[in-house]
Amino acid sequence: MEKMFSVGLTSLLLLWCLQGCWCKDPATVSVEVSRTVEVMKGHSAILPCAVTVRNPSTSNILEWFIDEGGKRHRVAFRPQLGGEGQSDQGTRLSGRVTIWSNFSLSISPVHVEDEKNFTCQMTAGPDGVAEGTTELRVFVEPEKPEVTVTSQVISVTDPAVSEVGQCVSRNGHPKPRIIWYKDSQPLPEVKDSNQMMYMVPSLAREASGLYTASSTLYLKPKKEDRESIFHCKVEYNMTSGQIMSKDSAPFNLTLHYPAEHVTFSIKSPGPIKEGDTVELKCETDGYPQPEFDFVFVEEGKEVTMQGRAGILALNPVKRVDAGVYRCEALDFDAAEVDLTKILTLSIHYMDPVMITPAGPVTVDVGEDVDLFCKTKASADHTLQWRKGSEVVSETESLSLKSVSYSDAGEYICVGSVPSVPGLHKQANVTLTVSGSPKIVEPSGPAEVQKEGDQVTLTCSAQGHPAPQFTWTPSGKESVEVQGNKVISTVTLEATAAVLEKGVTCQVANTFGTETMEFKVVIKQDAPSGSADPNSTDRADRQQGGSSGVVIAVVVCVLLLLLLVAILYFLQKNRKLPCGKQDKKDVAAGEVNNDIVVEMKSEKANEEAGLLNKRPAAEQ
Ligand SMILES: *[C@@H]1O[C@H](CO)[C@@H](O)[C@H](O)[C@H]1NC(C)=O
Ligand SMILES: *[C@@H]1O[C@H](CO)[C@@H](O)[C@H](O)[C@H]1NC(C)=O
Ligand SMILES: *[C@@H]1O[C@H](CO)[C@@H](O)[C@H](O)[C@H]1NC(C)=O
Ligand SMILES: *[C@@H]1O[C@H](CO)[C@@H](O)[C@H](O)[C@H]1NC(C)=O
Ligand SMILES: *[C@@H]1O[C@H](CO)[C@@H](O)[C@H](O)[C@H]1NC(C)=O
Ligand SMILES: *[C@@H]1O[C@H](CO)[C@@H](O)[C@H](O)[C@H]1NC(C)=O
Numbered sequence: 158m159e160k161m162f163s164v165g166l167t168s169l170l171l172l173w174c175l176q177g178c179w180c181k182d183p184a185t186v187s188v189e190v191s192r193t194v195e196v197m198k199g200h201s202a203i204l205p206c207a208v209t210v211r212n213p214s215t216s217n218i219l220e221w222f223i224d225e226g227g228k229r230h231r232v233a234f235r236p237q238l239g240g241e242g243q244s245d246q247g248t249r250l251s252g253r254v255t256i257w258s259n260f261s262l263s264i265s266p267v268h269v270e271d272e273k274n275f276t277c278q279m280t281a282g283p284d285g286v287a288e289g290t291t292e293l294r295v296f297v298e299p300e301k302p303e304v305t306v307t308s309q310v311i312s313v314t315d316p317a318v319s320e321v322g323q324c325v326s327r328n329g330h331p332k333p334r335i336i337w338y339k340d341s342q343p344l345p346e347v348k349d350s351n352q353m354m355y356m357v358p359s360l361a362r363e364a365s366g367l368y369t370a371s372s373t374l375y376l377k378p379k380k381e382d383r384e385s386i387f388h389c390k391v392e393y394n395m396t397s398g399q400i401m402s403k404d405s406a407p408f409n410l411t412l413h414y415p416a417e418h419v420t421f422s423i424k425s426p427g428p429i430k431e432g433d434t435v436e437l438k439c440e441t442d443g444y445p446q447p448e449f450d451f452v453f454v455e456e457g458k459e460v461t462m463q464g465r466a467g468i469l470a471l472n473p474v475k476r477v478d479a480g481v482y483r484c485e486a487l488d489f490d491a492a493e494v495d496l497t498k499i500l501t502l503s504i505h506y507m508d509p510v511m512i513t514p515a516g517p518v519t520v521d522v523g524e525d526v527d528l529f530c531k532t533k534a535s536a537d538h539t540l541q542w543r544k545g546s547e548v549v550s551e552t553e554s555l556s557l558k559s560v561s562y563s564d565a566g567e568y569i570c571v572g573s574v575p576s577v578p579g580l581h582k583q584a585n586v587t588l589t590v591s592g593s594p595k596i597v598e599p600s601g602p603a604e605v606q607k608e609g610d611q612v613t614l615t616c617s618a619q620g621h622p623a624p625q626f627t628w629t630p631s632g633k634e635s636v637e638v639q640g641n642k643v644i645s646t647v648t649l650e651a652t653a654a655v656l657e658k659g660v661t662c663q664v665a666n667t668f669g670t671e672t673m674e675f676k677v678v679i680k681q682d683a684p685s686g687s688a689d690p691n692s693t694d695r696a697d698r699q700q701g702g703s704s705g706v707v708i709a710v711v712v713c714v715l716l717l718l719l720l721v722a723i724l725y726f727l728q729k730n731r732k733l734p735c736g737k738q739d740k741k742d743v744a745a746g747e748v749n750n751d752i753v754v755e756m757k758s759e760k761a762n763e764e765a766g767l768l769n770k771r772p773a774a775e776q
Contacts, residue, residue, distance in 0.1 A: 185211040186281040190289035195396040198297045198330065201265035206277035206291075208237070208260055210284055215239050217281040221262045223250070224274040233262060237281070269295050269330050269366035294396075297367055299329025302391045302405040312413040313380050314490050318353065321374040324389035324405055328367040332360055333393040335372040340385050344374075353377045383412040383444065415490035416443030421482070421498035424468075430580040431476050431506040437469040439484035441496065447488035454481040454499075476535070479504040505577040507534040510570050510584040519621075520560055522592030528555040530570030530584060536577060543569045557588075562619040562641045565590040590641075593669030594620030596662065597642060602676035605651040612651045614675045616662035617644045624664040630655065651677050 189207040196202040210217055217237035222229040233256040235242035242256030249270065255263045264271060272295040278288040306322040324335050337344040337356060347355040354376040361369045370391065376382075388407040395401050423429070424436040439449045451462040451469045462469050462482075471478050479502055486496035510532045520526050530540055530553050542550035544566055549555060557564055565588055573581040596618050603612050618624045623643055628634060632649025645662065649655065660675045 185284040186279055186287045188277055188279050188287040188289040190275075190277050190291045193292045193294055195294045195296065196267045197396065198269055198295050199266045201263060202267045202271070202293060204262040204264070204275050204277070204291050204293065206260040206262065206289065208277075208279045208287075210237060210279065210281045212281070212284055213237055214282065217279065217284075219256075219260050220278050220280070221254075221256060222276040222278065223248070224276070225249070229276065232275075235260065237279070264293075267293075267295055269297060271295055272330075295330060296394070296396055297328060297330040298395070298401070299326045299333040299368070299370070299391050299393050299403070301403045302326040302335065302389050304387075304389055304405045304408055306408050306410075310413055311378055311410055312490070313378055313382075314413075314415060315377075318350075318355075318375045318377045321376055321378075321387065321410065322408065323371060323373045324391075325369065325371040326391035326403070327369045328363065328365070329370065329391070329393050330367050331394055332368045333370045333391045335370050336390045336392060337372065337374050338388050338390060339382075343390075350375070378410060378412055380412070380414045382410055383414065385409065412444065413490075414444055416441030416447060416486055416488045416496055417494055418442050419484065419486050419496045419498045421484040421500050423500065423502065428577045429474060429502070429504050430574075430577050431504055432473045434470070434472040435474045435478075435502070437464075437471070437482055437484070437500070437502070439464070439467045439469070439486065439498070441486045441488060443486075443488055443490075447486050447496075450485045450487060452483040452485070453478075454483060459483075474504055476504050476506040478502065503535075505535045505574060505580055507538065507572055507574060507580055507582050508532050510540075510572045510582050512570055512584050512586045515586070517587045517589060519589040519591055522561060522590055523559050526557040526560055526564075526588065528557075528568060528570075528586060528588075529553055530572070532572040532582060534572065534574050534580070536574050538572050538574045541571045541573070543571060560588075560590050562590050562592070562595070562621070564588065565621070565641050589621055591621035591668065594618045594624035594664035594666050594671055596664060596671050596673045599673055600675070602678050604678055604680040605656075606680055608651060608653055608656060608679065610651050611648055612655070612660075612677050613646060613648045614660055614662070614677075615644055615646045616664070616673065616675075617642050618664040618671070619643075620664065620666050620668070622666045624666045627663040627665070629661040629663070 187209045189209075191205060194202055194204050204221070206219070206221075208219060215236055215238045218234055219237060220231050220234040222231050230248055231245050232248045232250045233242060233244040233254050235256045235258075242258070244251060244254045244256070249268075250264060253264055253266065253268075255265075257263065260277065262275065262277070272293055274290050274292050276288050276290045278286065280286050302324050303326075304322045304324050307320045309319070311319045311321070324337070326333055326335060335356075335358060336346070344354065344356075348357070349355055350357075354374075356372050356374055358370070358372040361371075363369055372389065374387075374389075386407045386409050389405045390402050392400060392402045419439060419441050421437065421439050424438050425433065429435055437451070439451070441447060446467055449464055449467050451464040453460040453462050464470075464484075469482070469484075481499055481501050483497060483499045488496055510530050512528065512530045514528070518526065518528070528542070530542070532538065532540070539551075540553040541548060542552075542555040549568070553570075555568065555570075567585050567587050569583050569585040571581055571583040596616060598617050600615065603614055605612050614628075616626060616628075617639075618626070619642055623638070626634070626636065626643075626645035628645070628647045628649070630649060630652075632647040634645060634647045637644045637646070647660070647662075649660065655677050656679065659677060661672055662675065663670055663672045665671075
């Protein structure tokens with residue numbers, strides 16, 4: 158019953174409406190607008206409005222309104238026909254709006270506050286009134302977000318959640334959103350401050366109408382977070398439904414975390430030797446590094462050592478520094494773990510090298526000398542004797558038999574530990590060989606152009622103590638020491654007596670004397686073809702006759718040998734194809750031993766021939 162009544166009423170209403178609409182002629186006036194118009198702040202916005210009126214008239218008027226504070230304010234109007242469009246004075250849009258002949262409203266430049274509902278209304282007298290509303294949306298890109306990382310130290314042992322940082326992005330429209338990222342993964346938006354991680358967002362509207370979004374991130378970091386990279390992102394809507402974003406600079410956390418392990422190591426490559434600089438380094442896997450205590454355990458006694466920043470420096474290290482060291486990290490956050498480590502430091506060393514006999518050694522020429530050296534070292538060592546750069550013995554002993562003056566000098570004994578690079582020591586001893594002087598390297602006769610010229614003679618001698626020189630006759634003398642030689646030089650006049658008897662050099666020391674005579678001759682203007690002033694050439698020339706014959710014979714023999722060799726090679730070349738054939742046969746496996754033997758015997762014959770010819774040529 159009730160239902161039937163309801164249906165009846167609806168039908169009635171429908172009928173009334175159809176009749177009314179038909180009476181009013183619904184198509185007489187209509188207005189068509191865009192639902193929304195989107196524009197960037199500062200740009201121009203065009204709000205179209207298409208109008209249809211059955212009876213166009215100059216008294217029909219089109220007006221644009223804005224909704225503000227719940228009220229409608231007209232901003233511009235225009236008669237449908239004729240006349241100009243005008244904007245109203247005293248509205249927020251005054252001076253920035255224009256109404257065109259096609260009734261579009263243009264706003265330039267657009268302000269953020271222009272984001273309102275705009276209504277286009279046509280009042281067409283008897284044709285009625287129609288309107289349409291456009292929502293104007295204004296967009297402003299917010300600034301790149303900036304993070305203020307908290308300056309306070311965050312410790313993973315802190316039971317409370319710590320502030321990590323605040324992200325701020327300014328001056329956007331519409332409202333921008335902030336998202337936090339850890340290692341490029343967005344963090345879920347948690348606002349519950351009882352959680353281990355949450356954010357406190359806030360949004361402020363600036364006087365300019367723009368929004369500043371900010372978000373503060375709180376979390377309770379774990380040790381792994383020391384390697385995490387955080388950043389924040391602002392996400393914002395742009396025209397045409399685009400969603401855009403901007404990233405902040407990345408940052409990481411300065412986390413303090415307790416040590417779990419200690420390492421105690423020697424900072425030195427290879428074996429350590431006395432005198433090296435050694436650093437014992439103690440380090441934990443915590444941050445920051447705690448203080449460390451160093452202890453040297455010496456025969457059950459503990460000696461506290463002074464380290465710095467986890468490093469115990471032993472400079473220079475001594476053999477007594479070898480032993481057991483202990484390092485203890487004083488990390489009070491890591492109460493339940495043992496942060497003590499020990500290490501054993503071993504130090505290689507070598508005692509000074511001792512030579513026997515010690516001190517300078519003096520022996521007479523011709524005597525034997527035995528030198529010994531010894532040392533002690535922490536590992537196997539070698540000993541070696543050297544004189545200058547020459548190695549004279551590879552053992553600890555050096556025996557010199559029947560010494561001569563050339564054996565005099567400094568002998569060095571070098572001890573080395575081959576397993577420890579750089580560990581060597583040395584000592585030296587000076588050997589002096591004494592004996593009567595000996596004149597060495599005597600020179601041939603000196604020459605002068607003529608009697609009365611100055612002549613210079615040198616006399617070299619070895620011996621110890623240093624020999625004294627006496628020249629007869631005497632002249633201008635000088636003495637010079639060269640190695641184990643003493644050289645005396647004299648300059649005197651070649652008098653008739655000198656030319657006749659020569660000059661005598663006498664060398665003497667406590668052990669004896671030696672004398673040598675130097676001849677002084679007048680130089681011959683050699684027309685007889687003696688261009689060679691060598692002292693021995695005279696003898697050579699005397700033998701010249703016989704040696705000439707010998708040379709001739711040798712040349713003849715050589716020429717003959719050459720001839721024979723050429724003949725032999727020619728013969729061999731002619732046989733070459735034969736030889737190749739033989740080789741092929743051998744390769745094919747048909748080895749003919751006879752041929753091989755034959756060839757061998759042929760060769761032997763040739764050689765025999767050569768041998769036979771040689772004595773014939775020599776005769
Ligand atoms: C209205 O006129 C303006 C200027 O003549 C033009 O820019 C705009 O596109 C027109 N709008 C429509 C909807 O025809
Ligand atoms: C415009 O009007 C619509 C519908 O009434 C409303 O939802 C919207 O918030 C308004 N826009 C502005 C900017 O006032
Ligand atoms: C941004 O756009 C999305 C969809 O495009 C919409 O859901 C959201 O409400 C918009 N946000 C703002 C602040 O306008
Ligand atoms: C953390 O930041 C500092 C300085 O900003 C940088 O030197 C360091 O390499 C960063 N650490 C990591 C794990 O990225
Ligand atoms: C030899 O020993 C002396 C004294 O021990 C030292 O002064 C000198 O330098 C050494 N000579 C060499 C070549 O080692
Ligand atoms: C003297 O003989 C030596 C060796 O035979 C030779 O080196 C030197 O050049 C000769 N002197 C002259 C002036 O020819």
